[in-house]
Amino acid sequence: MAGCGTIPANGQYPTGSIRMEDIRAGMGGQEVWDLLGKPADVSYFPERTELVFSWRYVDIAGNLMWFNAHLDRKAEKVLWTSTTMDLSAQRPD
Numbered sequence: 001m002a003g004c005g006t007i008p009a010n011g012q013y014p015t016g017s018i019r020m021e022d023i024r025a026g027m028g029g030q031e032v033w034d035l036l037g038k039p040a041d042v043s044y045f046p047e048r049t050e051l052v053f054s055w056r057y058v059d060i061a062g063n064l065m066w067f068n069a070h071l072d073r074k075a076e077k078v079l080w081t082s083t084t085m086d087l088s089a090q091r092p093d
Helices: 029-036
Strands: 041-045 050-058 064-072 077-085
Touching (some): 029 077
């Protein structure tokens, strides 16, 4: 996740001084929530028994992005993280 850096606190954006790159597999879901603040979105995928916490942020290029922490719903531990572009914020060319 190069270029994520430290994200300033503001509403649904991650809070605190933790860098998203510091979120690792095996961390508890509550620990991630405590470090980054309340997520903008929480989704559950029953077919994968996966819970996803998502925070919006602006990357170094000015793009609106999502940082996602994917958790094992039963163990409530981070399995992996991902970033995706927030396509709802994109203007058509």
